[in-house]
Amino acid sequence: MANVQTYLEYNDPLTIIFRSGSPTDPYKDRADSLPVINNMITLLEIPSKSDRVTIAGMTEIDQEVFENRPSLLPTEFLVNYSxxxxxxxxxxxxxxQLCRYKGKGLIMYPASRIYALTNRNPDVVVTLQDYIEEIQRKLNETYDGITRLESTILHSVEVTERAILATDNANQATEKAETAAKLAQSAYDTTRLVFLEPVATLQDIPSKYPTPLVGWTVQTYKDGKRYRYDGSRWIEIDIFGSNLQVVNEYKDGLMSIAEHLKLKSFPIELKERVIAFSLPDAVQGIIENFIVFPFKGEITELSGYCATSGELVTxxxxxxxxxxxxxxxITDRRLQFEPNQNFDDKKVTFRxxxxEKGDIFxxxxxxQGLGINNLTIALKIKI
Structure with a gap:
């Protein structure tokens, strides 16, 4: 290494910072978890030889023992205390590995004594100090370049400000056009209706449509209400059928005048009334479709059928x-539709x-059997 003397002048001494090990300056207890690299563990401080180094589950051997061994065992380790x-x-x-020891202190090496072999033709040695000086030179060059760049940027800013001033009038015209477009978009967003497949209740809408868009409209078929998404929440906008007028002798409504007159012609003394529950899209659970019976009477019959039978029992x-x-x-046995059956043909008995007048059913x-649809339940009451 002929070039070593050129780079290492031996004028930068080592710096050793050691504790004395006295009661006023004791060694420091260390417990460091350190990696094994190239079969070596490098401690963070110089260990005290008298206090030894311990590694859980392993045994320290002396140098004399190691010299008579071809290699260390997996449970052995050798410490260089210097x-x-x-x-x-x-x-x-x-x-x-978790290494426990008493730390004496540190040995700090000057940058001029830390070298690297950059190539092998011949053995050229470069010290860390050389790298530091080269880095500082590059930094100085960078600072000069930044100063020139800042001057260029300042000039560019001045040019940009003149360009911005020249485009202000165009921007004002653009803003007016954008304002008009936003007003048109706002009018569109507040009136747009996109009708989607209905659900049972309001609580079912978020799960059916988790990421709605403005204008999406969904009807709940249990109560006929329509809800529109306004961008943040679902707003009730109307009730389907609420605008249908009641029929009278002069104007059609929920039924025609002819049907109304025919209904009025029925004799009032008819002795049997029928409560009919029509469930086109029934969902398992309590059907919130209550019917109040206005007379006093006796139940005579309960029957049911479905237009589309289910694959399982209902x-x-x-x-x-x-x-x-x-x-x-009101019955001892519940109505039961067997798979692929449209009727409950078994007679029920009543408790x-x-x-009484005012009873609610x-x-x-x-x-609910899979696929069943359009249920109709009829209750006959003799008055």
Missing amino acids: IGAIQVHSSLEGTA ILSLEKTRDLKNWSE NINV RINLTQ
Whole structure:
């Protein structure tokens, strides 16, 4: 290494910072988890030889023992107390080991004594100090370049300001056009209606349409209400059918004048009334379609059918109340539609056939067969 003397003048001494180990300046207890690299562990401080180094599950051996060995065992380690290096078995490569020792301090080397062989033709040595000086020179050149760049940027800013001033009038015209476009878009957003497939209730809308757009409109078929998404929430906009007029002798409404007159011609003394529940799109659970019976009477018959049968069994009950709080089933056996059957052809018996004026009836669909649709439940009451 002929070039070593050129780069290393031996005028930068080592700096050693050691504790004395006295009660006023004791060695420092260290417990460092350190990696194994090239079969070596490099401690963060120089260890005290008298206090030794310990590694859990491993045994330290002396240099004299190691010299008579071809290699270390996986549970053995050898410590160089002068430089703070630990040699271990190659099987521990890449692992982390917890090393406990008392730290005496540090040995700090000057940058002029840390070298690198840049190539082998011949052995050229470059010190860390050389690299630091080269980096500083490059930084100085960079600072000069930044100063020139800042001057160029300042000139560009002046040119840009003149260009911005020249485009102000064009920007004002553009803003007016954008304002007009926003007003038109706002009018479009507030009136746009995109009708989607209906759901059962308002609570079902977020799960059916989790990422809605402005104007999406969904109807809930349990109550006929329509909801429109305004960009942040679903707003009720109308109730389907609320604008239908009641029929009278002079004007059609929910039925024609002829149907109205025919209905009025029926004799009032008819003795049997029918409560019919029409469930085109029934969903399992309590059907919130209550019917109040206005007469006193006796139940004579309960029957049901469906236009489209289900693939599995469907079970429902008819319940009665007077206060909308306490409901009771009126039959000993619930109506039951077997798979692929359109009728419940088994006769039911009633727990109490008496009906008082003002009794309220509802359907409880306790089990819904897959695919069943258009249910109709009829309750006959003799008055």
